[in-house]
Amino acid sequence: MHDMKAIRENPQAFDAGLARRGLGVAAGALLNVDARRRVAIMSAEQMQSAIKSISEQVGAAMRTGDKVTADQLREQVASLKATQTEAAAAVEECEAELKQLGDALPNLPAPDVPDGKDESGNVEQHRRGEGRASGRDHADFAPALGLDFETAQKVAGARFVYLRGKVARLGRALGQFMLDQAVGAGYEEVSPPLLVRDDAAYGTTQLPKFRDDLFQTTDGRWLIPTAEVSLTNIVREQILGEDELPLRFTALTPCFRSEAGAAGRDTRGLIRQHQFDKVELVSITTPEASDAEHERMTACAESVLEALGLPFRRMLLCAGDMGFAAKKTYDLEVWLPGQGAYREISSCSNCGDFQARRMNARYRAGPKDNRFVHTLNGSALAVGRTIVAVLENYQNEDGSVTVPDVLLPYTGGMTVLTPNG
Structure with missing residues (x-):
């Protein structure tokens, strides 16, 4: 399993290591999936933050007896939760795809390992x-x-x-x-x-x-x-x-x-x-x-x-x-x-x-x-x-x-x- 942080920081070095193993480039494909995963994670976190904020507003509306506003806010929470569920599923899908791609890639050779095909x-x-x-x-x-x-x-x-x-x-x-x-x-x-x-x-x-x-x-x-x-x-x-x-x-x-x-x-x-x-x-x-x-x-x-x-x-x-x-x-x-x-x-x-x-x-x-x-x-x-x-x-x-x-x-x-x- 490879370090995605290291791949993000130096994709050229990662692909060069794979090339020494006789394999084609892979950093681009990994980074593409990783970018989608990070967007999905951010979306899920934003939804969670919004849900928390609106839930607090629901509580405030209920304390003042404003049931109409509370119901409207609850509908927003339900919609946000559905979006959050979709984002979480996207995160899982991206992580599974990353794992499948990464599992097929060997370790990178140390710098002092000689080049050679066989x-x-x-x-x-x-x-x-x-x-x-x-x-x-x-x-x-x-x-x-x-x-x-x-x-x-x-x-x-x-x-x-x-x-x-x-x-x-x-x-x-x-x-x-x-x-x-x-x-x-x-x-x-x-x-x-x-x-x-x-x-x-x-x-x-x-x-x-x-x-x-x-x-x-x-x-x-x-x-x-x-x-x-x-x-x-x-x-x-x-x-x-x-x-x-x-x-x-x-x-x-x-x-x-x-x-x-x-x-x-x-x-x-x-x-x-x-x-x-x-x-x-x-x-x-x-x-x-x-x-x-x-x-x-x-x-x-x-x-x-x-x-x-x-x-x-x-x-x-x-x-x-x-x-x-x-x-x-x-x-x-x-x-x-x-x-x-x-x-x-x-x-x-x-x-x-x-x-x-x-x-x-x-x-x-x-x-x-x-x-x-x-x-x-x-x-x-x-x-x-x-x-x-x-x-x-x-x-x-x-x-x-x-x-x-x-x-x-x-x-x-x-x-x-x-x-x-």
């Missing part, structure tokens, strides 16, 4: 670790280790998997390790709802734009595509004290995505599933602190990859490749020797006040100064993709996979995954 415009920030030059794709050798796609296909359909035996233990170890890392970095552990209402999904911008990417239950609730939805909405419709900020939350949850736009992409293996586990990081902070918080969050996600000994690189996404709610995003891409490529394993975004405006989440910056918070979110990490990274980077020639040392306290002494063992 991932080719992303800028590498740094690399960590040396990846092995080649290796087998996990989809080819991991079924012997416990990745059961065949049974999942029969039971649930495409893009589902059974993790069995030692691979299941590896996935559990990774999730617990990541969660402990997040808690150690100062994030409060939360076990949140996996089902949310429309307002919550709207607040973090899943609705209305990404409705087709979500799964909905028969009672109208939505399965969360990421714990960002549940965690960020903790502060919805609140006014926080500035001394309470930053708030930092983390959760290890299942996530559910329909992958509506992913037909034909990553059809093999664990990379793109309808159901997967992920450790999410969410921060709520002040505008002044959000840039530093973004760097901190990304560093927390990087520390997990570094501890696991997985080669990765940090990418600053260009304006045309960012998510809808983000004003700035860092993607962490892990090296997968089976694909001979870096693939996204974490995305850390600063959303500014974009989500906060939808959630009406504010903080007290002064006695009479309530401001919108800034919200940030990131993965630390997606468990399924981390399983892939461990399998492919720690694979051995005999088909076994060595367990990274940092996971040994979580694996019950399991040091290696062996085929069919």
Whole structure:
């Protein structure tokens, strides 16, 4: 959701930001509706003031026994009330139109976000670790280790998997390790709802734009595509004290995505599933602190990859490749020797006040100064993709996979995954 005051003050800057996103101008249409809304509000207020004044005259006429004048004044009040009702309806109509127009528009990119139309415009920030030059794709050798796609296909359909035996233990170890890392970095552990209402999904911008990417239950609730939805909405419709900020939350949850736009992409293996586990990081902070918080969050996600000994690189996404709610995003891409490529394993975004405006989440910056918070979110990490990274980077020639040392306290002494063992 965008700040109409800022658009009124500088419509050219708003349209320039949208142009960097690859979109056409929109400030004119928004301002047109906003102008009609403001006229309707003024009319409604004028009617209310006139109604109050004439009502007082009615009372005065009745006290003097002038019933004729009182009746005439009452007719004026009735006419004014009808006009006021029409003005109020016009205000509601304009606000609904503004909301519909605004809901379709993404956040504006931060000034330091590079221009670009797609991932080719992303800028590498740094690399960590040396990846092995080649290796087998996990989809080819991991079924012997416990990745059961065949049974999942029969039971649930495409893009589902059974993790069995030692691979299941590896996935559990990774999730617990990541969660402990997040808690150690100062994030409060939360076990949140996996089902949310429309307002919550709207607040973090899943609705209305990404409705087709979500799964909905028969009672109208939505399965969360990421714990960002549940965690960020903790502060919805609140006014926080500035001394309470930053708030930092983390959760290890299942996530559910329909992958509506992913037909034909990553059809093999664990990379793109309808159901997967992920450790999410969410921060709520002040505008002044959000840039530093973004760097901190990304560093927390990087520390997990570094501890696991997985080669990765940090990418600053260009304006045309960012998510809808983000004003700035860092993607962490892990090296997968089976694909001979870096693939996204974490995305850390600063959303500014974009989500906060939808959630009406504010903080007290002064006695009479309530401001919108800034919200940030990131993965630390997606468990399924981390399983892939461990399998492919720690694979051995005999088909076994060595367990990274940092996971040994979580694996019950399991040091290696062996085929069919």
